[in-house]
Amino acid sequence: MRKTMEEDEQMKVIMAGFRGSNLDESDFALNSVKMTLVEMDRADGDTETLPLEYDPATIGAYWARRPVSVITRIFQLLGISGSFLSKLLWDISQGRVKETEVERAIDLRNIVTSLGPAYIKLGQALSIRPDLLSPAAMNELQKLCDKVPSFDSKIAMAVIQEELGKPWTELYAELTPEPIAAASLGQVYKGRLKTGEVVAVKVQRPYVLETVTIDLFIIRRIGMWLKRFPALTTDVVALLDEWAARFFEELDYVREGRNATAFAAQMKEELPQVVVPGTFTELTTRRVLTSEWMEGEKLSQSKADDVGDLVNIGVICYLKQLLETGFFHADPHPGNLIRTPDGRLAVLDFGLMTQIDDNIKFGMIEAISHLIHRDYEAIVKDFVTLDFIPEGTDLRPILPVLSKVFDQALEGGGAKNINFQELAADLAMVTYNYPFRIPPYFALIIRAIAVLEGIALVGNSDFALVDEAYPYISKRLLTDDSPRLRAALRYMVYGKEGVFDADRLIDLLMAFETFVGASKTARGDMDKDQPKPASSSPAPVAASTSPFPFPFPFPIPAFLSGIPLPFPFPAPAFSSLTGAPAATPAMLSTPLMAGAGLSGQAGSSRANASSEGAREALKFIFSPQGAFFREFIMEELVKSIDALSRDQLAAVVLQLGLQDVSIPLLLPGAKRSTIPLSPSLTSEDRKVVLPDLTARLASRITARFVREFFV
8 A cells, every 4th residue: 555655646746745845945036926915095084903913803894894995905806816716617617626626726826926915825824734725736835935026125114114213224234225035924134233233124015914904804705605505514714714813923023023032942941052033122013023143054955964963953843842842833944944154053934833732742742652552542532632533523434544554654663763754644645535634733743844854864865753753752751740741651661551661661761862962963163162071081980789780770779789689680791801890880871872863964973962861861860850760660670579589489489399388377357278388470470571671771781881892
C-alpha cells in the first residue's frame, strides 16, 4: 500500500504542500499584479467606527447601513472574478468539477491577489487544509503570493505622522526612500533611530480595515445563504469566523509587538540562541511597527555548515511552543526563519499566533506514548481528544485504517524513524473517505515542522524529524509534574501490559541527554566573552561504597551496603585490560549515547554539548525533578531484590532436597496451617529486569570509556 500511495499523484501534491515547496518567497509582486481596495472617505458627521477586533454582528451592522459601498464592492469583485465564476457554474451544471479542478484552481490563484488582503489570506489558510480542498486546489493556492506592488511612500509617511503624532523626520534619523518589501497588509522600510539603532518600520496600507471588513461581511452573507443546502455539510460560517478572528489580529501591530516580546521571554531561559527582534513600543501603534532590524540570510537559502544545528534548534523551538508554552507561531514560512551572521536562529513576523490549550498539548504526548507501544485503540481515542475525529463518531470503521497507516509509518525502525511528511500525508488522505479531519492548529504544525524538515533534508538526506523531536519529548515526560504527563511517562515505560521496559527507560534518559546537548548548539557569539574555567581537570572522585561493581544511576539505600549481591553481574568489558581503572562514577561524565538522535552536521560544538548533556542527565537524576524517575528505579529495585532473593532461596532449598518441606503456620485465623519452605515465583517475578537494566547501563558506560581512552 505504501508503494501505491507514493506513486499516487495526490500523495505527492499533499507532501509538497506540507513541505512548503510551492511557497513564493519573493519580496515584491510582479508589476502586472494589482490589488483593489475600498477607498472610502468618511462623510462629515459620521462618527461610527469599525471594530478593531473581529465582531461579526458589529461589522454586519456597520456595512448594512452603507449599502452603496457594499454594492460598489460587489461590482468590483464581480468585475475581477466574473469570468472565473461563470466557468465554475458551467462546470457544476455539466458535472465536470472534478476534471477541471486544476484549471479552476489556477484561475482562482491568478485573480485572488487582485481581490484584496482578505482573499489572499483566506487562500493561504485554505492551502494547508486537505480536509477542505482537493490536493490540486491546495497545490495551486500554495503558489499564492502575498506580495503586491508597494503603495506611494508619501502616503506611508503620512500614516506614520498620523499614528505617531510627528513627521517621520523627527522620529527617525533616516528611512529608505522606498520600501524594501511589500505585502497585502503593509510594507517595510529600513531605518535608523536618532539613538543609532537600525530598525525595520512596517506601515499598514490605507483602507485595509475597511476592505477586509466589507469582504468578510459579503463572504459571511454568502455562507449564511449556503446553509440552505443540506448537501453542504461543512459549516462555512463557523470556519470563516474562526479564521477571521485570527486574521484580525494581524491588523494590530501593537499586538504583534507584544507577541514578539512574549515569545522572546518564553525562549530566553532554555533557548537563548533563538533571536527575536525587539520592539520599540514608543514608536509602535496599531498601524506602525518599529522593531529591531535583523541582519542575516534566509535559513532555507543558507549554505553555512551549521544549518543542521539551526534546524535542530528550530525543531526544539517549535516543539516547545507546541508542547509547553502553547503560544504557537502560526505563520510557518521559510522567509520567517533567518540565520544571523553569528550563527544563531532568528524568528520573524509574530502577527499571527495561535493558542494551544493544555488538553491538546498533553493529548499529543499521550498519543506519542501510545504510538510507541502500537496501542492503536488508544490512539484513535487520542484523535478524538485532539479534534481529528468528532465526538460521538463510531470509531470501529476508522481503527483498521489508522492501524494500517501507523503500521506503515513504524516500518523499518519504529517510532523514531517515522517520516513525518509521509505520515501527515497519509492522514490527509484518510480525510477523503472517513469522518476524519485535519484541525486548523495541526495544519499549522504540519507546515511549520515540515518546512524545517524540508530545509534540513537539503543538506542532510538522513535527517529524521521524529528522531530530532524525541529528545524534547523525553525531556517533557521526565521533568513535567502534571498528572497527565506523569501517567504518560508511566505508560511509556510500562506499556499497556504493565511490564517494566528497561530499554524504554534507558532510551528516555539517553534522549534527555541528547536534548541537553542539542539545546546547547548554535549559540553563535554568545559564549565568546564567557570566562574559561581555571582547570579542565576532573575533580577527584571519592571511593565508592556501592555494593555494585559499577556506578548506579540512583542513590543506593544504606541498608544494602555490605549485603552480598543476590544475582551475578557481568564483569565490565575492560576488566581484562592491563592497568585498566575500575569503574567509577566519574565515568558517567562522558555521554552514554553520544550523538544519538542528532542527524545534523557534526562538529566540535556538538561533541562538547554532548558531554554537557551527560552531566545534565546526571544532575537531573539526583535533582528534585528526578524524584519521579528515581521512584521508577527504586520500585524496580525493590521488586528485583524481592524476586531474586526468593529465586535464590528456592534454588538453595532445591539443592538441599527440601523442596517438599512445609513450615507450620502458627497464626490464629490463618486459612492455611502450613506454607512451603520453597517460595513460589509468579510470572511477574520472572520478568524482573533490574539485572538487565544495570547490565545495559554498565555495558554502555564501559563501551564509551573504552572508546574514549583506549581506541
